Amino acid sequence: MSDKKEEKICKRCLFKADEKDQYCIRCGAPLINRCTDFKTGGKHYCGFVNRPDARYCAKCGHETVFKQYGLV
Secondary structure: OOOOOOOEEOOOOOOEEOOOOOEOOOOOOEOOOEEOOOOEOOOEOOOOEOOOOOOEOOOOOOEEHHHHOOOO
């Protein structure tokens, strides 16, 4: 088993981001592919973190942030 963490690379400009970053500091693109459904069940947002290649949320089926930004 490897302790090496995956590098966080911006899908838009390929900038190598810090592990804690949520948006690219070079171009402003999101680095985390969250669900965009903010009113699931009228109580809270889904916010599920999807795989980097997901266009739709694996949990609820709504579009992901990467799809809305044209990154997938």
